[in-house]
Amino acid sequence: MSHPARPAHLALARAARLWFLTFLLAQLAFAFFIIAFFTPSFLSGDYAAWNAKPHLVGYVPGDTVGNAQLLVHVYLGALVTLLGSLQFVAAIRRRYPVVHRWIGRVFLGASLIATLGGFYLTWVRGAQINAASTLSISLNGVLILVFAVLAFRSAWRRDFVAHRRHATRAFLLVNGVLFLRVGIMLAGVLLTPLGIRVDYDGGVFIAVSFLSWLAPLALYEAYLWAERSTWPAVRHVATTVIGLAAVATLAGAVAAAMFMWWPRL
Ligand code: HEM
Known part of the structure; x- marks a missing residue:
């Protein structure tokens, strides 16, 4: 992130940082849930216990390859x-560039x-x-492969402007x-009181499936555009939208932790 001096730049950078912090909370809660849910049954060998929460397929007795893939x-x-x-x-990038490079390699390799x-x-x-959510997650997967390769290639060529963009994507x-999980829970909290059902085969779920990767990408492109725009108004709009995204992320993450993850532990 750059160090802008002017107020509109500063506000944009602060909004992006606020969003990042709310998302970090969501990430910590999600990773904690995954580790806390899968590890006890993995260590005890009671793999059937995975199915104590809903899965699409989950643990299937006899399907060693599939179960291992899932784990x-x-x-x-x-x-x-x-x-x-x-x-x-x-601070890590500046003081310990080797650590940044190694985390990057592990991150990109593990993502692939x-x-x-x-x-x-x-x-x-x-x-x-x-079919729609399968198409959505598959497109998401193809784009992960594309941008992971581009992020690696731009770092290799020492094109750090392109690297920062591709790695963020x-x-x-x-x-x-x-x-997707944060979005579904947010949609549930907002729409259920209005009598709109948020279930797996409904339109809301399909919309959130696509938005789960399209909206963050679009918001990032808007951020980049606002960062270099010569119009302060563009930065004010982007700052407001990113600030609202921070509130939405926090609300969705709290709802996911309360209603989706915590009750399963
Ligand atoms: C690299 C990014 C990805 C991460 C971090 C990730 C992470 C996860 C996690 C944590 C779960 C378990 C969720 C839970 O039990 O609540 C999961 C399930 C699943 N993921 Fe991914 N995933 C990624 C990419 C993908 C892609 C690209 C696809 C498909 C093309 C995919 C297909 C699935 C499926 C089908 C399940 C559910 C399996 C079942 O319930 O039987 N994932 N993923």
Whole structure:
């Protein structure tokens, strides 16, 4: 992140930082849930206990390859969820560039394996909700692969402007799974009182599926545009939208922790 001197730049940078902090809370809660839910049954060998919470397929007796894929997928998911944010800490980048490079390699490598494993779970194992959400998660996966490669290539070529952009896009896309959960819970909190149902085969779920990776990408492009725009008004609008996104992220994360994750532990 740059160090803008003018007020409109400063407000934009602060809004982005606020959003990042709210998202960090969501990431910590999600990673904690994954580790706390899967680890006791993994250590005791009681794999059937995975199915104590709803899955698309989950644990299937006898399907050693599929069960192993699921386990590797969720642990790599927790790992990349925890690692990605560290890359935005300027102090690490400046003082310990080797650490930044190694976290980056592990993050991109783990994201590639998690994504390929996700394709296996979806397309080979048949863990699908409906055609639209399958299309959405598959597009999300393809874009993770594209931006992970671009982020790695731009770092290799020492093109750090492009690297920062592609790596941030890869980070947002890798977190699509978490945005989906936060988004669904937020939609539930906002729409259920209005009598609108948020269920797996409804239009709201499909919309949130696509928005879970499209909206963060679009917001990031808006941020980049506002950052270099010569019109202060553009920065004010972007600052407001990112500030609202921070509130929405916090609300969705609290709802996910309270109603989706905590009751399962
Ligand atoms: C690299 C980014 C990804 C991360 C961090 C990630 C993380 C996770 C996590 C933590 C879960 C378990 C969630 C829970 O039990 O509540 C999960 C489940 C799942 N993921 Fe991913 N995932 C990623 C990418 C993908 C992609 C690209 C696909 C598909 C192309 C995919 C397909 C699935 C499926 C089908 C399940 C559910 C399996 C079941 O319930 O049987 N994932 N993912």
